[in-house]
Amino acid sequence: xxxxxxxxxxxxxxxxxxxxxxxxxxxxxxxxxxxxxxxxxxxxxxxxxxxxxxxxxxxxxxxxxxxxxxxxxxxxxxxxxxxxxxxxxxxxxxxxxxxxxxxxxxxxxxxxxxxxxxxxxxxxxxxxxxxxxxxxxxxxxxxxxxxxxxxxxxxxxxxxxxxxxxxxxxxxxxxxxxxxxxxxxxxxxxxxxxxxxxxxxxxxxxxxxxxxxxxxxxxxxxxxxxxxxxxxxxxxxxxxxxxxxxxxxxxxxx
Amino acid sequence: xxxxxxxxxxxxxxxxxxxxxxxxxxxxxxxxxxxxxxxxxxxxxxxxxxxxxxxxxxxxxxxxxxxxxxxxxxxxxxxxxxxxxxxxxxxxxxxxxxxxxxxxxxxxxxxxxxxxxxxxxxxxxxxxxxxxxxxxxxxxxxxxxxxxxxxxxxxxxxxxxxxxxxxxxxxxxxxxxxxxxxxxxxxxxxxxxxxxxxxxxxxxxxxxxxxxxxxxxxxxxxxxxxxxxxxxxxxxxxxxxxxxxxxxxxxxxx
DNA sequence: CCTGAATCGGGTACGGTGTACCCAGTAATA
DNA sequence: TATTACTGGGTACACCGTACCCGATTCAGG
Numbered sequence: 001x002x003x004x005x006x007x008x009x010x011x012x013x014x015x016x017x018x019x020x021x022x023x024x025x026x027x028x029x030x031x032x033x034x035x036x037x038x039x040x041x042x043x044x045x046x047x048x049x050x051x052x053x054x055x056x057x058x059x060x061x062x063x064x065x066x067x068x069x070x071x072x073x074x075x076x077x078x079x080x081x082x083x084x085x086x087x088x089x090x091x092x093x094x095x096x097x098x099x100x101x102x103x104x105x106x107x108x109x110x111x112x113x114x115x116x117x118x119x120x121x122x123x124x125x126x127x128x129x130x131x132x133x134x135x136x137x138x139x140x141x142x143x144x145x146x147x148x149x150x151x152x153x154x155x156x157x158x159x160x161x162x163x164x165x166x167x168x169x170x171x172x173x174x175x176x177x178x179x180x181x182x183x184x185x186x187x188x189x190x191x192x193x194x195x196x197x198x199x200x201x202x203x204x205x206x207x208x209x210x211x212x213x214x215x216x217x218x219x220x221x222x223x224x225x226x227x228x229x230x231x232x233x234x235x236x237x238x239x240x241x242x243x244x245x246x247x248x249x250x251x252x253x254x
Numbered sequence: 255x256x257x258x259x260x261x262x263x264x265x266x267x268x269x270x271x272x273x274x275x276x277x278x279x280x281x282x283x284x285x286x287x288x289x290x291x292x293x294x295x296x297x298x299x300x301x302x303x304x305x306x307x308x309x310x311x312x313x314x315x316x317x318x319x320x321x322x323x324x325x326x327x328x329x330x331x332x333x334x335x336x337x338x339x340x341x342x343x344x345x346x347x348x349x350x351x352x353x354x355x356x357x358x359x360x361x362x363x364x365x366x367x368x369x370x371x372x373x374x375x376x377x378x379x380x381x382x383x384x385x386x387x388x389x390x391x392x393x394x395x396x397x398x399x400x401x402x403x404x405x406x407x408x409x410x411x412x413x414x415x416x417x418x419x420x421x422x423x424x425x426x427x428x429x430x431x432x433x434x435x436x437x438x439x440x441x442x443x444x445x446x447x448x449x450x451x452x453x454x455x456x457x458x459x460x461x462x463x464x465x466x467x468x469x470x471x472x473x474x475x476x477x478x479x480x481x482x483x484x485x486x487x488x489x490x491x492x493x494x495x496x497x498x499x500x501x502x503x504x505x506x507x508x
Numbered sequence: 509c510c511t512g513a514a515t516c517g518g519g520t521a522c523g524g525t526g527t528a529c530c531c532a533g534t535a536a537t538a
Numbered sequence: 539t540a541t542t543a544c545t546g547g548g549t550a551c552a553c554c555g556t557a558c559c560c561g562a563t564t565c566a567g568g
Contacts, residue, residue, distance in 0.1 A: 156477075
């Protein structure tokens with residue numbers, strides 16, 4: 001049984017670490033610290049990526065080759081560490097000039113694809129309670145980019161907000177259904193097909209029972225051949241189709 | 255730190271329990287069982303609802319007034335119990351005749367609202383790994399109802415599937431962002447407003463730094479006054495707007 | 509009726525988690 | 539050099555899911 005995470009520890013502590021300035025510390029007595037917060041965050045991400053599901057603090061310590069409790073000198077607790085990991089992982093070093101001249105739709109698609117890629121690379125993100133997000137420099141930059149898609153349009157701020165969260169939630173929701181890894185210790189159940197094969201006899205019996213009238217006509221086997229990314233793109237495209245007339249109406253007359 | 259769940263234990267065991275028939279058991283030696291699977295599932299749901307975040311097996315035992323290990327006589331483990339809870343919680347006892355004559359759009363909105371209500375009543379659902387879902391009688395009925403929305407239309411099976419999962423993921427994603435409870439032991443951080451107030455000084459400093467050019471023009475305070483349900487509805491309506499022309503094109507000529 | 513067998517509920521214990529706490533060693537300051 | 543703040547490591551605790559064992563209970567067969 002995996003032990004996923006709640007995220008969002010003491011926000012003050014997290015925020016201090018997220019926005020910490022890097023001015024050289026005044027020289028102080030005592031041994032020089034062997035670690036840095038950045039190295040710990042980096043290591044924790046590596047561990048979380050590798051262990052598939054959630055990670056343990058002891059694993060992070062081991063990754064860094066230090067004692068179990070040492071990292072607590074740098075980071076107040078696991079929740080705050082997760083806040084740091086989240087902000088680190090959404091960092092985007094792409095050259096902003098590449099976006100020059102992109103339409104709103106292309107920009108929002110880019111937003112969705114970028115978010116998708118992050119989830120694809122770091123599925124453990126999907127197990128984190130993202131309610132009450134703690135905004136760090138990189139999450140902020142992400143939101144800033146999202147807003148840039150609406151330049152040249154007079155869509156009300158409130159609606160801009162709704163659109164962005166809509167897209168994010170759509171991507172997150174789909175990613176959660178398809179990308180989330182199993183807990184580390186569980187049997188990997190080989191592939192998807194085997195999973196459904198196990199259910200088949202029960203489902204078949206259910207169909208034959210005569211309840212579930214509509215599902216019955218749903219015979220086309222290939223209906224189920226949907227990749228995670230296709231599902232996300234389909235929902236996204238329909239959503240943007242629905243946005244199009246509104247964006248057109250809000251286009252600022254030059 | 256809460257300990258959310260992975261769901262999906264041994265699927266065979268879960269399926270056996272989900273689709274167990276209720277023919278009276280042949281009389282066997284040994285004392286009569288004091289509990290039933292149903293009572294355990296019911297109790298576990300009550301505990302999960304009350305404890306806000308995830309529940310412990312010992313709490314379920316206590317709720318039923320039995321020893322810690324007793325429930326393991328009825329249910330193989332926590333994961334399988336969760337599978338049962340999920341199927342129980344999506345049960346819908348509404349009279350199907352109420353749906354008579356509803357258009358596809360109204361039906362899909364009903365699907366979304368119903369799902370939303372389930373999440374609202376049982377936020378712990380949002381912490382469960384729903385990849386590799388185990389289909390029980392009630393999940394099946396839910397899917398059957400979803401498909402019924404497409405009656406009288408010749409939308410390809412594959413696309414029907416995409417639409418349904420799209421809506422479900424959209425609702426789940428939004429619910430996850432807004433409805434998810436904090437872990438039980440964490441400070442409740444009172445209200446939402448206090449949470450953002452804590453972040454404000456940092457965000458303000460960030461704005462003043464001059465990076466984040468776009469977020470800066472985003473001055474309308476009321477832009478953030480969005481309820482969870484409004485966010486869900488907005489995304490849903492745009493999605494359905496995008497669906498409308500396709501549904502129109504697929505309407506079966508009578 | 510009695511006896512054997514199967515099942516039940518409860519208790520103990522194990523390995524895992526996050527982390528509070530203490531202690532010895534280190535290195536910059538006065 | 540003496541002081542002092544700070545570091546890293548180890549131990550220990552409470553909690554989790556649950557494997558295992560044992561005595562009590564109640565049926566089926568003789």
